[in-house]
Amino acid sequence: MTPPGLLGAALLFWGWQTGFLAVGVVMAALVEGRHLVRSRWDLSRTDFNRVSDLSAVLLVLIAIYQFVGTDAARAVLAILEWLPLTVLPLVTCQLYSTAGVVDLSIFFWSLRRRANEHPEEPGWPIDLTYPYVALALLSASAANVRTGAFFAGVVALAGWALWSARPRRYPAAVWIATLAVAVALGWAGHVGIAAAQRAMERVAQSWLLNLIRRDTDPFKSSTALGEIGEVKLSPRILLRVESANGTRPPALLREASYNVYNAPTWYAVDAAFISVSPEADGATWKLGPPVPERGRVTVAAYLRRGKGVLPAPSGARQLDNLLVVELAKNPLGSVRVDEGLGLVRYAAHFGDGTADGPPRTLDLVVPRNEQAAVERAAAQLGLAGKTPEQAVIAVRAWFSSHFRYARFLGARPQGVSPLEDFFFRTRAGHCEYFATGTVLLLRAAGIPARYAIGYAVHEWSPLEGRWVVRANDAHAWTLAWVGGAWREIDTTPGEWISAERETASFWTPLGDLWSWATYLFSRWRWSEREDRLAGSIGWLLVPLIALLAWRLYRRRRVATGAARGAAATAPPPRPGDDSAFYLVERRLAQLAFPRAPGESLVRWLARVESARPPAVTTAALPALLALHYRYRFDPAGLGAAELTELDTGAREWVAAHDMGGPDMAPQAHQARGATPPSDSPGQRS
Amino acid sequence: MSAGPARDVAARIAANLATVMQGQTLAIRRLLAAFASGGHVLLEDYPGTGKTTLAKALARSIGATFKRIQFTPDLLPSDILGVSIYDQRDQTFRFYEGPIFTNVLLADEINRASPRTQSALLEAMGEGQVTVDGTSYRLHDPFFVIATQNPVEFRGTYPLPEAQMDRFALQFGLGYVEPQEEVAILTAQERHHPLEDLGPVASVDDVARLRAAVRDVRVSDELRRYVVDVVRATRTAPGVQLGASPRASLALMAGAQALALLDGQAFVGPEHVQEIAGPVIAHRLAVDPQARFAGLTGVAVVEEIVKTVPVPA
Numbered sequence: 001m002t003p004p005g006l007l008g009a010a011l012l013f014w015g016w017q018t019g020f021l022a023v024g025v026v027m028a029a030l031v032e033g034r035h036l037v038r039s040r041w042d043l044s045r046t047d048f049n050r051v052s053d054l055s056a057v058l059l060v061l062i063a064i065y066q067f068v069g070t071d072a073a074r075a076v077l078a079i080l081e082w083l084p085l086t087v088l089p090l091v092t093c094q095l096y097s098t099a100g101v102v103d104l105s106i107f108f109w110s111l112r113r114r115a116n117e118h119p120e121e122p123g124w125p126i127d128l129t130y131p132y133v134a135l136a137l138l139s140a141s142a143a144n145v146r147t148g149a150f151f152a153g154v155v156a157l158a159g160w161a162l163w164s165a166r167p168r169r170y171p172a173a174v175w176i177a178t179l180a181v182a183v184a185l186g187w188a189g190h191v192g193i194a195a196a197q198r199a200m201e202r203v204a205q206s207w208l209l210n211l212i213r214r215d216t217d218p219f220k221s222s223t224a225l226g227e228i229g230e231v232k233l234s235p236r237i238l239l240r241v242e243s244a245n246g247t248r249p250p251a252l253l254r255e256a257s258y259n260v261y262n263a264p265t266w267y268a269v270d271a272a273f274i275s276v277s278p279e280a281d282g283a284t285w286k287l288g289p290p291v292p293e294r295g296r297v298t299v300a301a302y303l304r305r306g307k308g309v310l311p312a313p314s315g316a317r318q319l320d321n322l323l324v325v326e327l328a329k330n331p332l333g334s335v336r337v338d339e340g341l342g343l344v345r346y347a348a349h350f351g352d353g354t355a356d357g358p359p360r361t362l363d364l365v366v367p368r369n370e371q372a373a374v375e376r377a378a379a380q381l382g383l384a385g386k387t388p389e390q391a392v393i394a395v396r397a398w399f400s401s402h403f404r405y406a407r408f409l410g411a412r413p414q415g416v417s418p419l420e421d422f423f424f425r426t427r428a429g430h431c432e433y434f435a436t437g438t439v440l441l442l443r444a445a446g447i448p449a450r451y452a453i454g455y456a457v458h459e460w461s462p463l464e465g466r467w468v469v470r471a472n473d474a475h476a477w478t479l480a481w482v483g484g485a486w487r488e489i490d491t492t493p494g495e496w497i498s499a500e501r502e503t504a505s506f507w508t509p510l511g512d513l514w515s516w517a518t519y520l521f522s523r524w525r526w527s528e529r530e531d532r533l534a535g536s537i538g539w540l541l542v543p544l545i546a547l548l549a550w551r552l553y554r555r556r557r558v559a560t561g562a563a564r565g566a567a568a569t570a571p572p573p574r575p576g577d578d579s580a581f582y583l584v585e586r587r588l589a590q591l592a593f594p595r596a597p598g599e600s601l602v603r604w605l606a607r608v609e610s611a612r613p614p615a616v617t618t619a620a621l622p623a624l625l626a627l628h629y630r631y632r633f634d635p636a637g638l639g640a641a642e643l644t645e646l647d648t649g650a651r652e653w654v655a656a657h658d659m660g661g662p663d664m665a666p667q668a669h670q671a672r673g674a675t676p677p678s679d680s681p682g683q684r685s
Numbered sequence: 686m687s688a689g690p691a692r693d694v695a696a697r698i699a700a701n702l703a704t705v706m707q708g709q710t711l712a713i714r715r716l717l718a719a720f721a722s723g724g725h726v727l728l729e730d731y732p733g734t735g736k737t738t739l740a741k742a743l744a745r746s747i748g749a750t751f752k753r754i755q756f757t758p759d760l761l762p763s764d765i766l767g768v769s770i771y772d773q774r775d776q777t778f779r780f781y782e783g784p785i786f787t788n789v790l791l792a793d794e795i796n797r798a799s800p801r802t803q804s805a806l807l808e809a810m811g812e813g814q815v816t817v818d819g820t821s822y823r824l825h826d827p828f829f830v831i832a833t834q835n836p837v838e839f840r841g842t843y844p845l846p847e848a849q850m851d852r853f854a855l856q857f858g859l860g861y862v863e864p865q866e867e868v869a870i871l872t873a874q875e876r877h878h879p880l881e882d883l884g885p886v887a888s889v890d891d892v893a894r895l896r897a898a899v900r901d902v903r904v905s906d907e908l909r910r911y912v913v914d915v916v917r918a919t920r921t922a923p924g925v926q927l928g929a930s931p932r933a934s935l936a937l938m939a940g941a942q943a944l945a946l947l948d949g950q951a952f953v954g955p956e957h958v959q960e961i962a963g964p965v966i967a968h969r970l971a972v973d974p975q976a977r978f979a980g981l982t983g984v985a986v987v988e989e990i991v992k993t994v995p996v997p998a
Contacts, residue, residue, distance in 0.1 A: 168979055574907055574997070585998070598992040600955040632997070633905045634952035 001100070002129040003164040006157065007091075008032035010136040011084060013153045017140035018081050027088055034095045043097040045105070045115065045123075047551070051093045052106035054548060059086045068521050074305075080142040083135055089548060091132045101125040133161060151190075155183050221258055221266045221453055223432040223476070233472035233500075235508050237515045239311060240300040241457050241467040249297045249467055250350065252488055253311035254454040256334040257479055259362045261436065263370065263417060266451045269362060273328040273336060285319045285327050287335065288355025293317075300345040300519070303337055310335045311454050311469075314479070314488055315350035322346035331357030332450065343522040353485035359448030363481070366443050373420035374440045383445035388482045391445040392489060395438055399491040403427045403434070405499055434492040435476035442489075448481035452488070458497055464516050472500045575637075580650035581628035584621065587654050591616060601625055616657060624649045691898030692949050695721060697886040699947075701746040705879045706739055708866035712859050715964055716743065716831075717947060720892075721899045722939035724854020725810050725830040727795075727845075727968065732835060734859040740791040740831040741880055747892050748885030749788030750825070756798035758841060762805035766815045767822075780817060785809055788825050788889065792832040796842040806830070807849045827892050847927055847971050854936040855961070856968035895946075902942035903952040907997045911955060912937050915962055918990045919969075924976030925986055929969045937965045955996045963987045 008028035015024015041047075062082050066075035094102045104124035105111035115123060137154055159179055166175045243249040258266035276285050299311060312319065312335060319327075324340030333356040337344065366374050378384070381398055383391050406428035412421040419440070422433045435451055442449040456475040461468040477490040585595060588608060595604040605625055609618045627646040631638045638646065695717055702713045716739065719726045728736045737753070744751030754765060767783035784790065785806070792806060809815045810830050814823050832853065834845075850856070862870070873879050887895075912934055920928030941957035948957070967983035 575905065595998065596992070597995040598959075600959055600996045601998045602954065602956045603959075604998075629954050630952070633908055633954055635903045635905050636952070 001127060002133060002161065004035055005032065006133060006160050006164075007129055009160070010133040010157050013157060014084055014136040014140040017145055017150060017153070018143040023085065027084065030088070030092055031095060037096070040098045041093070041096055043093060043099065045103060048090075048093060048097075048102055048106045049112060050551065051089050051548065054544060055086050055088075055090050058089070058544065059083075062086065065525070068518055068525070077142050077144075081139050083139045084132070087128075087132060087135060089545075091128050094128050099125075101127050130161065133157065151187060155186075220268070221256065221451070223264045223266065223436065233474060233503075234470075235504050235511065236471045237468045237512060237519075238301065238471050238473075239455060239457075239469035240464065240519065241469060242298040243467070244296045244298075247295065249457050250295070250313040251457055252314070252452075252454055252475065252477060252490065253299065253457060253469070254314045254333060254452050254488075255309045255311045256454075257332045257356070257450045257452040259332065259360075259450050260365070261367050261370070261440070261451065263367065263419070266436075268330065268332050268334070270360075271330040271332045271334075273330045273334075275326060275328045275338075276335075278327070283321050283323055285322055286317065287319065287329055288317045290317055291315075291351035291353065293349050294351045296347055296349050298345065298347045300343065300523070302343055302522070303340050306337070306340045306342065308337055308340075310337060310344070310346070312348040313350040314354045314356075314452070314486065315352060316348040317351055317355055318349040320347040320349065329355075333452075342525070343519075345523070354479070356450075356479070356486055359481045363448035363450060364443050364446065366440050370417060370419050370440060373417060373423055374444045377423045377437075378441055378444040381441070383441065386445065388445075388447045388480070391442060391447060392480060392482060392487075395441050395445075396489065396491050399434055399438070400493060403429075403493065405430065405493045405496040407499065431476045431492040431496060435478050435490075438478040438480075438489060438491045442478065442480050450479040450486070452477050452479050456497065461512070463512060464519075468512075472503060574632075576628070576632035579628050579631050580647040581624055581631075583654045584624065584650050587657055588616070591657070601628070620649060620653055624653065689949075691895045692946055694887045694891045694895050695947050698743070698746045701883060701886045702739070702742050705742045705873075705883060706735055707869050707873070708862035709735065709739070709859055712739070712857065714944070714947060715855055715857050715961070718940050718943040718961060719855040720827075720829055721895050721946065722854065722936075722943040723827075723896055723899075724936055724939065725832070725852065727832045727834060727850070727853040727856040728859065729834045729836050729856060729968075730858040730860065734861065736831070736833045736859060737791060737793065738880060739859070740789060742883055743829075743831075744789035745880070745883045746885060747788070747887050747889060749827070749889055749892075751789045751791070752784040752787040753791040753793060754784050755793045756795050756802070758797060758799060760798045760802045762802050763817075765802065765806055766809065766817055769818045769820075778818065780820070780822065782822070783815075785815060786822075786825060788827055788829065790828070790830045792830055794835060795832040796834050796844055798843065800843050800846075803843065803845060803849060806832075807852045810852050827889065827896070847969065850968050851930055851932055853968065854940065855964040857964045899939070899943045899946050902945045902950075904938060904942065905952070908941075908953055908955060908958060909938065911994070911997050912941070912958055914994050915958065915987075915990055916966065918994050919966060919986065922986050922990060924973045924979075924981045925970050926973045927971035929966045933966050933969050937962060940965050955998070959991050959996065962991050 008031055011024050011028040011031065012021075013024075015021040015027070018024075059079070062085075063075070063079050066078045090102065090106070094100065102125070103111075103115070104126050105115045111124070115121070137157060140153070141150065162179065163175075166172075239253070241249045241253070256268065258268045259271070260267040260269045276287065278285050294315065295313075297313060301308070301311060306324075310319070310322075314333065316335075319335070322344060324337045324344060326338035326340075327335065328338060329335045333354055381394050383394060386394060404427065406426075407430055409426065409429065412418065412425070416425070419433070419437060422429050422437060439449040439451050453474070453476045455469045455473045457467050457469055458473070459468055459470070460466075475490075475492070477488060477492070479486045480489050481487075581601075585601070585604075589595065591613065593604070593608045593611070593613070595601070599607075602625065605618070605621055608616070608621075624646060627638065627642055627649075630636075631643065631646060699713050699717055702716075703710065706713060716726060720743065728739075730736060740753075741751055754760070763783065765783050765785050767781050767786070769778040769780050771777075772779045795803060795806070809824060810828075813826075813828060814821050816822075835842075836858075861867075916929045916931075916934045916937060919925055919933075922928070937958065938953075940961035941953045944957040944961055945951070945953045950957075963984055966987045970983040970986055972981055972983055972986070
């Protein structure tokens, strides 16, 4: 068993490090309360098994909670942080049980079965307190606060634990010096390891930097232009869209737009992000000067690690109810969250036009290696000399009448760019071909144009009662500067939607159901601020703890004392309990001769006699004690005359020692008053 | 025999032993407590402290047969129990009794014999009979074993396992006597050993009556409970791997009864339990190796328990 206070201190340290100090204080009070509460529960092996199962359920719940809400790496750390809470029921039961230990079998089904089959075999009793202290330290480390306080705390707690188990053969100074050396080595070691890790990370970073790309990059969009084979995207639901009073939401939600094409990638050049300040309520973000509102749409999107680009209608000027910490936008209309929760749900207000920056010369550039093909196509369409509106109509008509949507593309002839092949030979492709082609054709006609990516909103989910957007609804289209504003032009043939639908698998409805459940859970999980999470987990525990408390309450509680093991059953009868000799004992105890619990009366009296107290005459006591012993311990008992002799002798002695001084008189009366049976010494049970 | 004459027998034996064992009142008291309660004794002490003398003196005091076996590594069970030999004339097997067929047996340096031989003796102690070639032979009555062990020398020894230690009712040491008593020993043995003058002061029948009288000493339920509490406390004491068995409870109660008889008391008092608890329990405890390394002994464990378990008063 750990020394008193260590367990509580470890839990407080855990609470402090992980930021759950309030929870830590409650837990510490619970485990240290065992020194104040005298009663213990008489728990059987089955009870311990139940509590162990409860802990396991708790762990699973916390694991589900974490894995559904966040990514795996963070979830593992969070579960580790919460482990002391998971194991707390077990430790509490150990501390408040008469056994004082738990059996190893509670952790293993195989051992439980064995224990059931052979109940007579001794178990493997283990003390959970020291492992629990270690666990609290480990969990505190998961918080990773990276201050010296953590190291100091670990050293202090470990030192405390070791101090109580130190070998007594060596002087304390030697022990302290050894510990100091170990601490110094530990400090130097972990600093060195951290330095080595940093150096290795620097080397590895340069190798890996260009290998990994994920999520929407507002600066660069690699297209699948020129790739051979089928473009496949998953039907996973990414966004949920709700429009005010049931109107149809905007067909396109834009994530980013780009201005420079260098096959096969679009880049956003000269588009630095500037951070946006929220309005006073902290949840309203203005993206541009207000214009007459044309509509409002509510979007729910997941963020990975609290970061991501927000999809919104191109004309969005204001985002409401967006609970994020840092938001930034770029002149090409991308809105990026730099710090937020796992799920954001925001209302986007949009009007005509966009808040994007005005066209620049970059928006008119046709890359040199595509120039020939684009000019040939432009000539074919007769774009030269047309007004921007006419040019847009011509391009749109050309694509819709001569082109078809295709996800599968075969090999193309040598030395032909993918775009040229698309324009003149295959006349089939996916949205990236159409969007890129449109941008470049419009630029060739002198119309500033940009390449935009995002999602198409077209699917109403009867299950959820809102619009849903899947990963395969990802789309690319064109923004063209026509009539003094950026207009969205989508030249991809409308059949692409039904073509993508065909890819839906048999299992998609099942996946949707799961996705919906996850979404509901995530909404609940992220609906409040992080600091309220501890509270919501706590509410989850209330029914479990109540069940446990109820089960424990029904257990028979037994009293504890110096000999807890001996008190497991009712004490034997105490014949002769009314002996008048106890008056003598009390009187002598008041005269500074209290009897120790393990000291028999004979030894105690010998001690009193050897001390030769001046105010006490002990001559009569041995005879009285002999009578008392016969009265108490001889099953044959005392005769009536002997009993009277004991009673009168003891009372006389007490009376004779009642005159010790004015301050002793009331104590003596008190002593007599505290012995109710002394008035009727003859009655024996 | 009622308590009075039985107590006289014990007092006579004690006085007789005291003439040859100067300054060993406590050891004699413990030896008699074990003897009167029908238990066996393990003496653990240095060579030359009078273990053999004590055993011999006891045997002489009650006019009983005495045999001594010096345990060695090559001692065989048949060297103790006896052996059946084929008699060519009668054409039958004849059993030749071993040294175990005696009243008082001194098993000297018992930890020098192999475990096999040790267990042959210890089984005989437990059962009161030996079985050789399928035939059981009853041992003499009274049968009292005083085994000795040397606590300092461990080379070439087989320490008794806990299960076998449990068979001894008491274990104690004699210890070195005070200087003036050692001088008295020298004076007494100047011409001849006082043991040679020692005559019997009681008969074997007296011993049987003494043992019966011990069993008649009254024990209250409360003290029985105290005995159990003390023994049970060893099972949960820190630093103890294996606590004392119910056999220890039995031995503790019988030892306390014997002490009460020696004190002329017809019932057991709590002091009797406390006095004999150490010699009865300590040797049965298996102390955790780590705790033992830190200096914990069985005796210290029992002392601590006696101090902390509330004693009936």
